Amino acid sequence: MSSMSRTYARRSLHSIVAHDLGRRIVTGQLTPGDNLPTEAQLSETLDVSRTALREAIKILSAKGLIESRPKTGTRVKPRHFWNLLDPDVLSWHFPDPDPAFLYGLFETRLIIEPNTAAMAAERRSEEQLETIRKAYIGMEQAEPGTEAVYLTDLEFHQAILDASQNDFMKSLGMLIESALIGSFRMSSAGPKAHVHSLPSHKAVYQAIADRDPDEARSVMRQLLRQTMMQLRDELGMKGTTDWERITL
Template identity: 80%
Template structure:
């Protein structure tokens, strides 16, 4: 995965690289909400880029809700509530050291979305899409525990379900799921057992979809994600008990 990421980074335009640099500083808290960025001249010099590249980067960050520029007051970091957290770049800028609370919120969002997506897939998936899920599951089985193949095959499986839902909005959540899986993979200290233990849950989801049973697909995906969240709470030193039942998650 790292080689792919480096190739992608190498292909970026200069203003995209600058946007990535500044965006990562904002998301990590090095630049806090309310902070005023240095002047254009100073920032251009410190980053060793042209003012044109810097201006384009500022436009990118403004469009994502991270900053705002006003005459006389300069460019200021906006409150986190204004950020477009579902933007693929903003999600990726939370890594390599994601805030645990942010990662946990991502998993809660998955718990809201994916059980219903699995139910939709059980009804709408084409034979080709079900075959793709079968292949994705068996690739998970073959993935060597402790390697990035575990994360990659898991991602392909879940994205396959999003695709099989037949709903374009559901498909757009792929990056959110990818970010959550990357974070879980990097945080987890469960070792090979965590991957192996999850395989029956994934197979149960696949089986329910292939058998065209939406309620079973919803239930099995819900159980899979609840167990994932319990494991994450343990990793983060949080109480395993939570308010999911009160909320209805």
């Protein structure tokens, strides 16, 4: 199931409006400091009731994207106020995320996932190892160009987070699920990208199976760097300082 369908499986009218306005903000169509059109203008433009619009405004305010003040109206807040771990806010960055956002996501993954893989190698149960193995087999069997490619990739990484036996890690995986799906979809877009990543995924599984935390940490980091370099080249970011540093 895609991040969008997970987030909006049962869309209400106000959630649809929140999605539309949230996407405009996150993608830069509305920038920090910009005032949203008046309630009357938005209601007419979006063809929704003012009640639905007010509920949508409440949603976006709770996510830190906007603020409403008497006399000054509703304004887009600076990016550092946004709750970037919110599933909706994360999903609104895709399918065309800003390179800086994508860099930040991978930088975060490089901090968390290699260490989580090491924890999984030390703590995993046989049942959890079997879940990781089945996810990897699913990746091998996934038909290129289908949703199964990135959904099985997601299952593989989340199974490792679960095997870490750390509830914070597992919760974090659920929080950033929509961003992971988006990044997996991008990194597996090439006709051979998915196939090329399989040996690295298998190496991660094997290290966890062997209960070798150092190897698990190392091969997971190599896997993430390999994916990052591929995305860097696809986005035309080769030579950009941040993106070069993350792949060293």
